[in-house]
Amino acid sequence: MAKTVEQLTAELNLLIENSKQNELIAKKLFDIETSVLSARSSEQLLQNLLDLIKKQFSLSGIYLLLASPPPISYLLNSNLQSNWHKTHTKQVSSDTLKQYHPENQPFLSNQLASYQHLVPAPLLAQAQSIALTPLTLEGKLFGSLLFCDNDPDRFTPQLGTFHLQQLAVKVSLCLSNVLIREQLDHMAHYDRLTKVANRRLMEICINEELIRQQRYGSHFSLLFIDCNKFKAINDTYGHDCGDKVLAYVASQLSELIRENDRCFRYAGDEFVIMLANQSFSEASLVAQRLCQFFTEHPMPYQNQQLNVTISCGVATSNGSQTMDELLKTADQQLYLSKGHQTQASE
Structure with a gap:
């Protein structure tokens, strides 16, 4: 049966609205990427990143989950053990993290009773839905950005994850560049045998x-x-x-x-x-x-x-x-x- 003019108009308006929303999200992602590219350390990058994402997407909370043990040796250095990291990150077993990211796909849920081991208590108290966005370096899953929202319909399994995947790729690339730079700087300024400054x-x-x-x-x-x-x-x-x-x-x-x-x-x-x-x-x-x-x-x-x-x-x-x-x-x-x-x- 042919669609009525009203139906076609409604579909067109929906496409226009979705296009506008996609354009807005793309701009937010671009602003985030531009801001974190100037970071001089992994701590500064992550701190800026978490603050920007929380602000740009109006989240009730955001946290960084890190795989333990780290899949890459240079993630063990002291740059990921500062006071800031201890406050804003949580160690999660590598096997647990992989369960939520088969094929490195985002994970979304508004049934939080089963995820108390992942979500820190202060965030869980006000969260109604969560999204886990996988972070990879050298093709290995090393962490996940945990997004929390007080709207149960914000993150559901039915929601598309295209923009979350985009964000994950951008964050992983930016962090990879910073960590490699830090590693080279560390090698240039620290003695390999004794681990003290050279x-x-x-x-x-x-x-x-x-x-x-x-x-x-x-x-x-x-x-x-x-x-x-x-x-x-x-x-x-x-x-x-x-x-x-x-x-x-x-x-x-x-x-x-x-x-x-x-x-x-x-x-x-x-x-x-x-x-x-x-x-x-x-x-x-x-x-x-x-x-x-x-x-x-x-x-x-x-x-x-x-x-x-x-x-x-x-x-x-x-x-x-x-x-x-x-x-x-x-x-x-x-x-x-x-x-x-x-x-x-x-």
């Missing part, structure tokens, strides 16, 4: 601290550290043991200093620690405490305890020295300290 980042940080001192008058100190009898350890136990010693020393130094202090691998078995707002006497006490710790805590190795000890030299900036001059002073103090230790042991 000499290149040390030079950047010390020069920044010198500029800060000239501008604000804040002082700082450096510790120049090396491992005692490191060559003998290598000769006796082998280079594999020597590598473990370096990793042990680096990890312990990093744990023993304050959060705003920095530990760097300078070269070989030498490390540098930058102590913010520490005078010479304060830095000397830190050096004594570090040396004492290693004397009292031998390194476990193959069912035995290795006596791994360190020596420290101290230099405090007065605002007029260069970085090289400070390091030279600390290095000289290190060898004076080693000389005193040799005399004391004789």
